[in-house]
Amino acid sequence: MAENKAKMIIDKEFRISEVDERIYGSFIEHLGRAVYGGVFEPDHPDADENGFRKDVIKLVQELQVPIIRYPGGNMVSAYDWEDGVGPRDKRPKRLELAWRTVETNQMGTNEFVDWSKQVNADVMMAVNLGTRGIDDARNYLEYCNHSGGTYYSDLRKKHGYENPHNIKTWCLGNEMDGPWQVGHKTADEYGRLALETGKAMKLVDPSIELVSCGSSHTKMPTFPEWEATTLDHTYEVADYVSLHQYYGNPENDTANYLAKSMDMDHFIKTVISTCDYIKAKKRSKKTMNLSFDEWNVWYHSHQQDQEIDPWSVAPPQLEDVYNFEDALLVGSMLMSFLRHADRVKMACMAQLVNVIAPIMTENGGKAWKQTIFYPYMHVSVFGRGVSLQPVISSPKYDSKEFTDIPYIDSAVVYNEEKEELNVFLVNRHLTDNIDLSIDVRSFVEYQIVEHIVLEHDDMKATNTVVEEKVKPHTKGSSILKDGMLEGRLSKASWNVIRLKKY
Ligand code: AHR
Helix, strand or coil: CCCCEEEECCCCCCCEEEHHHHHHEEEECCCCCCCCCCCCCCCCCEEECCEEHHHHHHHHHHHHHCEEEEECCCHHHCCCCHHHHHCCHHHCEECCCCEEECCCCCCCHHHHHHHHHHCEEEEEEEEEECCCCCCCCCCHHHHHHHHCCCHHHHHHHHHCCCCCCCCCEEEEECCCCCCCCCCCCHHHHHHHHHHHHHHHHHCCCCCCCEEEECCCCEEEEEEHHHHHHHHHHHCCCCEEEEEEEEEEECCCHHHHHHHHHHHHHHHHHHHHHHHHHHHHHHCCCCCCCCEEEEEEEEEHHHHHHHCCCCCCCCCCCCCCCCCCHHHHHHHHHHHHHHCCCEEEEEEEEEEEEEECEEEEEEEEEEECCCCHHHHHHHHHHHHCCEEEEEEEEEEEECCCCCCCCCECCCCCCEEECEEEEEEEECCCCCCEEEEEEEECCCCCEEEEEEEEEECCCCCCCCCCCCCCCCCEEEECCCEECEEEEEEEEEEEEEEEEEEEEC
């Protein structure tokens, strides 16, 4: 295959699965300025009567985020949820051990549920299986989901919330495989505790779904044995197993960096195999699905975070400023979920505001969009429907860690109801445009709506509060004739080619 030509076939019948929209979820942790200064800033000129920043709400709505994980993250492993409910003036200030800050608890469960409603998102709640366990989890669930007439449900009512929150999705702890976690456990210790906690929680509310903790990343020494051992305990009580993964480019090897989504593909496939091994071992009829509930690029802020003094309130932690190449990798990570839409049913970009986030704010000032905002928004908005398996012939390259990396990375979503076909593509070639021919003959009477492109000559270009250097345009060149789509994908670019039946 010529270096700068690629071919693809897209057919209506090559169905992977219906896309679960929850793969476009996100995450808000009580960490840095995510909550205080991001979501909640009562003194901000654009705050509403609840103290929520309206400018942030607007940007979150643009992303169409369907579900948001809360309240952590590492923070949840030493969190007492009772601190964050009831009259604000009675809420204690606590040492927050995961990030070594002071937590004021001025925002908690009820306020977060209120905020989520404003951004049209469901809540994915996590319980503390680090310092606490069964009792705390069942009480928390009773507080949130029980209709009334019991101690905790009546306490919620007393706090001004007559109706239950009906939170459906609950994480059984966070990254319990990680030695950094407060209350870190071995796989057997965690598996037993998660099983018994899950059992009690499903007795309180059988309608909930539970996520069992998987590995914190692919390089964990316990991966994938952690999944095999923990799922041996939790397989029947849990509905999902979690995956977490962050990438970075500290060595400044962009060709290798852009291929890191192949590691993600491999991660997903290995976890699926491990789940299916446990299914076979248990002779179970149930198929375990995946919740990729933390993913993103995270490395730019590592150094500056070392310099933050402990025990301050909402310091600027994990404030990665993303560049253009990060946006390309984020696009590829999102496409990996689409290609595994049959098993990845939830995913959360970590995180949403200020902390390794697509949305940034100034305290008291403006909110702005990072480079990664755009691929996330495009896939969330245009990636609803059925994920189709594209058949791709692309030239390939090798990098330090990967071999046979296709220059063209792709995923395709067909929305039958709207009669729309959306093709997502990254050209990983750093110096050459690639001409792509796509056979779309099964989409009779379809026409191109637009070809969106995110490109920049400088791979390290960033956005700031004053200037948005990296933003998409719709001047991509594609034409469609007799069922063949001919497009040119600029070197190092993110593309969305949108087709519709007219
Ligand atoms: O998202 C930041 C942190 O990354 C989370 O608190 C933790 O779960 C993960 O290690």
